Amino acid sequence: MLTTARRHDKPEPSLADSLERWHVDLWLLLLLVAVGTIGLVVLYSASGHSLPQVISQAQRWVIGLIVMTAVAQAPPEVYRAVAPWLYGATVVLLVLTLAIGAVAKGAQRWLDLGIVRFQPSEMMKLAMPMAVAAFLHARNLPPRIFTIAVTLVMIGLPTALIAKQPDLGTALLVVAAGMFALFFAGFGWHWILGALGAIGAAAPLVWSKMHDYQRQRILTLLDPESDPLGAGYHITQSKIAIGSGGLFGKGWLNGTQAKLEFLPESHTDFIFAVYSEEFGLLGILLLLIIYLAIVARGLFIAARAQDTFQRLLAASLAMTFFIYVFINMGMVIGLLPVVGVPLPLVSYGGTSVVSLLTGFGMLMSVQTHRKLLSS
Amino acid sequence: MRRRESFKDLQGEKQTFTARAIFAGLTCLLLSIVLVVRLVNLQIINHDYYSTRADDNRMRITPVPPVRGLIYDRNGTLLAENRPAFVLEVTPEQAGNLDAALKSLEPVIALTPKDIDRFKDRVRKSPRYRGVPVRSNLSMEEVARYEINRHDFRGIDVTAGLTRNYPMGASASHVVGYVGGITEDELKDLDPREYQGLIQIGKVGVEKSQEDLLRGTPGAKIIEANAYGRPLRELDYRQGAPGKNLYLSLDARVQSVAETALGNLDGAVVAIDPRNGEVIALVSKPGFDPQLFVEGVDPTTYKALNNDPDRPLFNRALQGTYPPGSTVKPAMALAGLEFNVVTPDHREFCKGEYMLPGSSRKYRCWKRTGHGWLDLAGGVAHSCDVYFYALANSLGVDRIYQAMSGFGLGRPTGVDLPLEKGGLLPSREWKRRVRKENWYPGETLNIGIGQGYMTATPIQLAQMAARIAMRGGGFRPHVVHATEDALTKEMKVVVPEALPPIEMQNPANWDAVVAAMEQVAQVPGGTAYKIGKDAPYRIAAKTGTAQVAGMAQDEAKARDQSTIPERLRDHALFIAFAPADDPKIAVGVLAEHGGHGASVAAPIARQVMDMYLLGEVRYRGEAPPGAPPLANSTPAPAAAATNDDDDANAR
Known part of the structure; x- marks a missing residue:
């Protein structure tokens, strides 16, 4: 990739230093490419040996990496300046999506702009942490009640629009992105605990007011196996795939659950089950460690960031990435409800790869545009 | 607000952030541990359970149907085979559009x-x-x-x-039977494991009675299939076993002679080797084409077969119950001797009719003019009804029942073929139970000449002849001579089942009756002399003519049988065994509405015995109607004799 473009005019510049001059963070790049490689390998198996799908995904990776590098070139201040506008524009697009968007698989997520179709909700995953970070950057921290209220409205409005599509998974991630920014800004513990307590207290009340069919839906969401032929089928087959993988896995291309089409969505949301079946617990541990290393690198970059916006943005992006991973794995192994969140950087799907890598481009921008503090 | 911003507490903010970042990092770690714990539970602790379920998902057991055993006759002539079918x-x-595909x-x-x-x-x-x-x-x-x-x-x-094929066609159809699609009813009774992959089952004949041997054991292929059940590859193969080949005791040549000899008459011929109970021929005419049922008979054809007045699907040899007529007389004679009611020299005077003491009702002999004085052998040879009225009257119904029971009447012979009937051997008890009436002495006279309530199947008649031929010994009739392992070619001969002997206080009684039966065929005036006179072996025989119910006796007697509508003509019956001094074959013949036993049934039996004993038909008598004419055929004697019996009043 970019390493080939290096010139050797200076004596022994380290690889990391050379890359940093191109505003690319070596560690993040290595870890991301590692996950991407694993993803492409699993995808070949999960898609039923479909080379075209693997190539198409690889192309998205190339685009994603180019976008990431491009994004990393601009200093973070640019993103702080753009943040409110991007946020505002995305909200408008979300409203448009609800009004005139294309319906696919029972949800209205896509906006057809004539040349391209894209999901504004995907853009909000970036716009949200940027906007909240930018907003909080301008406030005194820890935030007072007014700031908190404004932030919550900022988070709540697009979340509601996305949830309405309905796209529960993305809504969850958007909320998480905003809330993490608020959390790292020093959102008081008493507020956090209070809010959790209030939800806990309200739950039985809401439950008692619900219709039977609504309760049934929630029960199925929480315990999919109570509906073995419907919602439970996915999770049952997924657990069979994972459990039969054992410690060492059945080996690449030897998983039967996906190959024989027992596992639905095997190359998208449930690709983790395919990975687990073929590479076993040891493979999972490897992947999990890489994911955690990416999160750790993100938090490390955030800790070293030079202003509030950069700090909040970086930490929020890192933590949202983890939540992404956790929700997907949790749902595939039957710990969490099936909400339709792909496994980041592994599941098949272009928008997600490009938007995630854009986020990492911003992290790299934060990391590589640090000014030397003279005093 | 603006003022506060200028006093942003950068240091404090950074500290808060660091603390929270550490907290967040630890939370990530903790949640990851939760995931790992769950994964350990799935992949380590419950690994076996999920492995099994994954295998259950993908493995399908596809049965491999066994190859059905072949059926041969005693000489190795193929009676049922499996033919490749496209x-x-x-x-x-x-194919896409099915109509277009069919059109193409x-x-x-x-x-x-x-x-x-x-x-x-x-x-x-x-x-x-x-x-x-x-x-x-x-x-x-x-x-x-x-x-x-x-x-x-x-x-x-x-x-x-593979499809089942019957090279002999209709010839042995009632013995060999056929296979057909398994019906819902049959499905309930069978073990599904034994029929994996099989869609057909033996329906009648040997195909049905030997189903368990012929079928074999299904093998299985373990196939990997996807979620939609589409088979993808073979994982394992479990060997099944082909069905056993069967060698029947049937002789296809004798069978064929018997069929030809029956001509276009409906009827049955059963030939048994008395020395071991092996069935040499078992014919029921008309037959049917068993191939029709293999393919799945269409409703129109099936209806036609079922409604055919000649009832081709009905196995007369085993299921047809007919009055045995005079063919019971040798056994009656043996009963009379055994119970000391008569001696071989005992004489009766036949004046053409018989009256019970103290009664004026007349029981007629078939010979209206009477036979005059006859001893036991004469009574048998001339089939004198009056002699046997008197004998039956002396015996009484209870002793007749006891003796005839010993000869196997009234119950199935137990031949290894399905759906055999037992006929009816009446008794006092039977009449009380079924008819709710007492037994009348006149009825005893009727059963004395094999009429009245008494009925028997052709195989029972053949078996009765075999028992007499063996002087009370004998074996259960059977058609399966041996089984052969289809792979090793190892033969296992079926051991004949000896029947409990019919005991006679004086064994000389057997000789007396056998001698009388020889007179039937060897002595001029004997009712079957015509077929016995030129035979190169000695025949012991008995003719019979059974009147068809529903016709007044006088009317039937008055008219020549050939002028009576066919369905009202008498049944012709015949039993025989030969050679009389060393019996190798016992035969029972029934020709429905054939007329007289002597003229119609006896020549059929002679041809069957010729074929079996001599390897060719030497008999040059008349041919029954419809049969290919035999050389030197002579015109039928007007009244070749037999019993014509039965008192219409007694019914």
């Missing part, structure tokens, strides 16, 4: 509207990826035409399988 199949998923076949393979309807019905019930048969039994020409144009047909295949 079946035209269409796989809907690949038109110039290549002929299809009737019935084929197409049946095919469409099957398509609805079958998965789309599976080939559905359109027509079976393609001719080689059709297969060749298909192969030439093969590239034009997508999703249309010709597959080779």
